Amino acid sequence: MHDGTDPLSSHDTAHKNPHKGIYMLPNMITLAALFGGFYAVVMAMNGRFDLATVGIFVAMVLDSLDGRVARLTNTQSAFGEQMDSLSDMVSFGAAPALIAYEWALRDLGRWGWIAAFVYCACAALRLARFNVNTGVVDKRYFQGLPSPAAAALVAGFIWLATEAGYDGLSLEWPMFALTLYAGLTMVTNVPFYSFKDLSLKKSVPFAAIVLVALGIAIINIHPPTVLFGLFVGYGLSGYAVYGWRKAKGRPASVVSTSTDEPDERGLHD
Numbered sequence: 001m002h003d004g005t006d007p008l009s010s011h012d013t014a015h016k017n018p019h020k021g022i023y024m025l026p027n028m029i030t031l032a033a034l035f036g037g038f039y040a041v042v043m044a045m046n047g048r049f050d051l052a053t054v055g056i057f058v059a060m061v062l063d064s065l066d067g068r069v070a071r072l073t074n075t076q077s078a079f080g081e082q083m084d085s086l087s088d089m090v091s092f093g094a095a096p097a098l099i100a101y102e103w104a105l106r107d108l109g110r111w112g113w114i115a116a117f118v119y120c121a122c123a124a125l126r127l128a129r130f131n132v133n134t135g136v137v138d139k140r141y142f143q144g145l146p147s148p149a150a151a152a153l154v155a156g157f158i159w160l161a162t163e164a165g166y167d168g169l170s171l172e173w174p175m176f177a178l179t180l181y182a183g184l185t186m187v188t189n190v191p192f193y194s195f196k197d198l199s200l201k202k203s204v205p206f207a208a209i210v211l212v213a214l215g216i217a218i219i220n221i222h223p224p225t226v227l228f229g230l231f232v233g234y235g236l237s238g239y240a241v242y243g244w245r246k247a248k249g250r251p252a253s254v255v256s257t258s259t260d261e262p263d264e265r266g267l268h269d
Contacts, residue, residue, distance in 0.1 A: 022077070022079055023070070023073075023075035023077055023080065025069060025070075025073060025075060026066045026067070026069050026070035026073070026075050026076075026080050027066075027079075027080055027083055029062050029065050029066040029069060030062075030063075030066045030080065030083050030084050030087050031083075031087070032062050033058075033059045033062035033063045033066065033087050033088075033091055034059075034086075034087040034090055034091060036055045036056065036058040036059030036062060036091055037055065037056065037059050037087070037090040037091025037092070037094070037095040038090065038095075039051075039052075039055040040052040040053070040054075040055030040056050040059070040091070040095045040096075040099060040155075041094070041095050041098050041099070043055060044098060044099040044102045044103065045102065049099065049102075049103050049158055049159075049162050050159065050162050050163070052099050052155075052158075053099070053155040053156070053158050053159035053162075054159070055095075056091065056092075056095060056096060056099070056151050056152070056155040057152065057155065057156075057227070059087075059091035059092070059095075059148075059151075060091075060092075060148045060151070060152060063084070063087070063088060063091065063092075063148055064148075066080070066084060067084065081131075085127055085131060088123075088127055088147055088148070089123065089124060089127055091151070092123060092147035092148050092150065092151035093119075093120050093123030093124055093127070093147060093151075094120055094123075095151070096119065096123075096150070096151040096154040096155055096182075097116040097117070097119045097120040097123075097154075097179070098116070099154070099155065099158060100115075100116055100119070100154050100158065100175055100179050101113060101116040103158050103168040103175065104158075104168030104169070104171055104172040104175040104176075105168075105172065105175060105176060105179065106168075107168070107169060107172055108172055108173075108176060111176065112172070112176070115176050115179045115180050115183075116179065118179075118180060118183045118184070119150075119154070119179050119180070119182060119183035120183075121183075122183035122184060122186045122187045123147050123150065123183070123186060125186070125187050126144055126145075126146075126147050126150075126186040126187055127147060129143065129144075129187070130142075130143070139194065139196050140193065140194055140196060141191035141192060141193060141194055141241075142191070142192040142193075142194050143189055143191070144185060144186045144187055144188050144189065144190060144192070144238075145182065145185040145186045145188075145190070145192055145235060145238060146186075146192060146194075147186060149192070149231055149234055149235060150182040150183065150185065150186050150235075151182075152227070152228075152231040153178060153181075153182045153228075153231050153232065153235050154178060154179060154182055156224065156227055156228035156231055156232075157174075157175065157178055157228060158175075159224045159227075159228070160224040160225060160228045163224045181235075182235070185235065185238070188238075190238040190239055190241075190242045191238055191241050191242060191245075192234070192237065192238040192241075193237065193241070
């Protein structure tokens with residue numbers, strides 16, 4: 001007796017709509033980046049601010065890898081994009097704000113927690129704006145300071161200060177100013193170069209490899225000083241580009257009318 005269903009049709013449908021799981025490799029990297037942010041918070045609560053800042057920088061390295069690994073292995077997914085964004089909010093939003101508050105801002109009373117909250121809120125706004133503007137922003141530039149770079153400014157300052165023997169009590173107002181600067185710069189329309197037009201698959205001159213080796217050697221001279229200096233330069237570079245565009249009469253905003261998807265969609269900030 002035939003019940004009206006076509007067994008072949010049902011079989012074809014099952015093959016056309018297979019059960020989708022979660023890709024392991026890129027999400028493991030994202031979880032490791034999330035752990036770096038969580039570790040940073042725990043170390044700050046225990047007074048180990050040197051280790052807390054290292055946790056932020058490790059999370060930055062891992063965050064730069066998950067999207068690239070997903071594309072190289074063809075394992076991109078909507079789940080991975082959302083997971084990456086949530087991980088960024090913890091590692092580059094909440095964690096730097098809490099570390100800065102525990103290290104120096106606590107002693108400023110309400111001004112301290114206001115500065116920490118402004119940074120945290122701006123990181124959330126920055127990530128949300130990035131997600132919805134993915135298709136209309138010039139892929140060569142970020143709209144506002146990327147959240148990992150903002151976190152590097154905050155964490156790098158604390159790392160450098162602790163290495164030099166300073167405590168938060170003596171640097172509470174500089175920490176206050178830097179936290180506000182990093183937070184508010186994230187939500188500006190100032191263009192920051194994204195390096196997304198640099199392809200790792202293209203051949204480069206031999207001198208480029210030599211420069212990379214030289215850069216690694218320079219960083220190893222004193223990592224806190226060199227890394228903080230690099231991110232201070234990057235944190236100011238957007239305003240230099242903004243001023244140069246204004247002076248040339250060019251549009252200063254990086255939002256364009258292009259609907260082309262950036263090459264690195266899913267690599268949040």
